Amino acid sequence: MIAVVGASAAGLTAVQTLRREGYDGPLTVVGDEEHMPYDRPPLSKQVLSGVWEPAKVTLPSTVDASWMLGVRAVGLDVPGRRLALSTGDDLAYEKLVIATGVSARRLPFGSDLAGVHTLRTLSDALAFKAELAAAKSVVIVGAGFMGSEVAAVASGMGADVTVVDPLPAPMIRQFGPWLGGLVAKLHADHGVRMRLGVGVTGLRGDGRVSGVELADGVVLPADVVLVAIGSVPNTDWLAGSGLSLTDGVDCDSLCRAAPNVVAAGDVASWTHPVHGRRIRVEHRMNATEQGMAAARTLLGKGEPYAPIPYFWTDQYDVKIQAYGLFPEDAVPEVVAGDVGAGKFAVLYRHDGRVTGVVGWNLPRDTRQLRSRIGEPA
Amino acid sequence: MKVVIDQDKCVGAGQCVLLAPEVFDQRDEDGVVVLLQENPPAELHDAVRQAAQVCPALAIELAES
Ligand SMILES: Cc1cc2nc3c(=O)[nH]c(=O)nc-3n(C[C@H](O)[C@H](O)[C@H](O)COP(=O)(O)OP(=O)(O)OC[C@H]3O[C@@H](n4cnc5c(N)ncnc54)[C@H](O)[C@@H]3O)c2cc1C
Ligand code: SF4
Numbered sequence: 001m002i003a004v005v006g007a008s009a010a011g012l013t014a015v016q017t018l019r020r021e022g023y024d025g026p027l028t029v030v031g032d033e034e035h036m037p038y039d040r041p042p043l044s045k046q047v048l049s050g051v052w053e054p055a056k057v058t059l060p061s062t063v064d065a066s067w068m069l070g071v072r073a074v075g076l077d078v079p080g081r082r083l084a085l086s087t088g089d090d091l092a093y094e095k096l097v098i099a100t101g102v103s104a105r106r107l108p109f110g111s112d113l114a115g116v117h118t119l120r121t122l123s124d125a126l127a128f129k130a131e132l133a134a135a136k137s138v139v140i141v142g143a144g145f146m147g148s149e150v151a152a153v154a155s156g157m158g159a160d161v162t163v164v165d166p167l168p169a170p171m172i173r174q175f176g177p178w179l180g181g182l183v184a185k186l187h188a189d190h191g192v193r194m195r196l197g198v199g200v201t202g203l204r205g206d207g208r209v210s211g212v213e214l215a216d217g218v219v220l221p222a223d224v225v226l227v228a229i230g231s232v233p234n235t236d237w238l239a240g241s242g243l244s245l246t247d248g249v250d251c252d253s254l255c256r257a258a259p260n261v262v263a264a265g266d267v268a269s270w271t272h273p274v275h276g277r278r279i280r281v282e283h284r285m286n287a288t289e290q291g292m293a294a295a296r297t298l299l300g301k302g303e304p305y306a307p308i309p310y311f312w313t314d315q316y317d318v319k320i321q322a323y324g325l326f327p328e329d330a331v332p333e334v335v336a337g338d339v340g341a342g343k344f345a346v347l348y349r350h351d352g353r354v355t356g357v358v359g360w361n362l363p364r365d366t367r368q369l370r371s372r373i374g375e376p377a
Numbered sequence: 378m379k380v381v382i383d384q385d386k387c388v389g390a391g392q393c394v395l396l397a398p399e400v401f402d403q404r405d406e407d408g409v410v411v412l413l414q415e416n417p418p419a420e421l422h423d424a425v426r427q428a429a430q431v432c433p434a435l436a437i438e439l440a441e442s
């Protein structure tokens with residue numbers, strides 16, 4: 001029996017790949033959400049804005065497997081090849097796929113106040129959307145891609161939106177200060193306030209949140225707060241399993257975490273054969289590609305996993321697309337389009353090589369520039 | 378084989394065009410997929426299947442005959 005823990009993008013892809021590649025034995029998927037696999041990227045976009053009915057996020061998952069939904073894996077015995085489940089039962093397996101993803105990171109205070117949200121699951125999205133509709137002042141803590149996307153949707157719904165981040169520009173961790181500056185300007189042009197370079201020190205409110213305290217002493221009024229400060233790999237259930245967990249589940253270049261155990265998606269880190277360093281990629285495309293690669297490894301058809309990661313984000317009428325990697329000190333250069341016209345593509349160079357390309361409303365050129373990744377710069 | 382695309386779900390990733398440029402293209406303005414041929418010839422079927430599997434929006438559906 002092959003067991004898959006995590007019933008989302010990476011787990012589903014692994015199951016589909018196992019079947020497609022000819023595995024015809026028993027397959028069991030254990031997933032702690034009640035739903036069949038669904039797609040998360042639309043949650044902060046079409047679902048939040050109301051353009052899509054929530055049901056539209058369901059992923060097509062007609063595949064021959066048994067699904068144990070609403071069940072958590074709570075322990076793993078690698079040599080004994082057994083999972084411990086939240087139902088109190090054990091599940092014996094021959095091979096295992098770990099695809100448990102990540103959870104939203106929380107602030108160390110205030111999570112018990114009504115009106116304070118995180119956004120990772122469909123139920124998070126529906127709960128947040130319901131409150132957003134009536135909100136006057138929304139504060140978003142964190143100016144990463146998620147905080148930035150939600151700021152765009154919330155301001156479109158008529159709320160007064162402020163984004164707070166201790167870093168000097170939005171999405172700076174993804175794409176550096178130059179592009180971050182353009183994202184900041186995009187938000188300012190749409191009336192979203194950015195309080196950058198200042199941290200959040202507390203949340204105010206009695207039962208329900210009423211304000212957000214900043215390190216400079218300012219208190220921002222808020223009826224609804226979204227905490228979008230990154231994520232934590234879901235590996236708590238693997239404590240004591242003996243697996244190496246320095247960055248999510250540590251894998252080799254074939255997605256192997258231990259004999260007969262592979263991992264894929266947001267939870268898995270591996271040493272990228274081309275870049276020569278350990279990375280973990282929290283992107284939708286990677287969940288699919290790594291799910292495929294991990295499944296092939298289990299069937300003895302594995303190859304070193306060396307993808308060019310792909311990521312996109314939609315904010316207002318801007319689609320930002322990125323292929324490749326963007327080390328902190330990579331240097332951007334505009335190579336196509338025109339920044340002033342709001343359509344351009346940027347190559348990033350690092351250590352004498354092109355490592356990535358970012359497009360801003362320029363999808364076709366950006367895709368074509370992807371082929372330059374890896375060339376000496 | 379019949380190819381059906383869902384332009385509403387497409388996120389403009391261009392993975393399909395990288396794999397099967399004879400079958401898929403992208404609109405200039407927003408990168409949304411455009412189908413060049415609905416019934417691709419047999420020699421393209423493998424590439425089209427790969428595109429459908431890897432599309433991050435699962436926006437490509439295939440009816441195999
Ligand atoms: C709001 C939002 C917007 C996003 N937008 C974009 C975007 O625009 N572009 C992009 O590239 N990426 C985006 N992403 C990221 C993308 O959705 C993820 O990369 C992708 O979902 C990862 O898939 P996964 O299967 O690895 O993990 P997940 O989707 O996190 O799934 C893991 C599953 O495992 C379950 N699980 C965890 N622990 C256990 C356990 N012990 N037992 C059983 N089940 C368990 C979880 O409940 C979950 O269902 C977005 C993510 C979110 C949340
Ligand atoms: S791979 Fe999918 S999301 Fe990307 S352009 Fe093609 S259809 Fe659209």
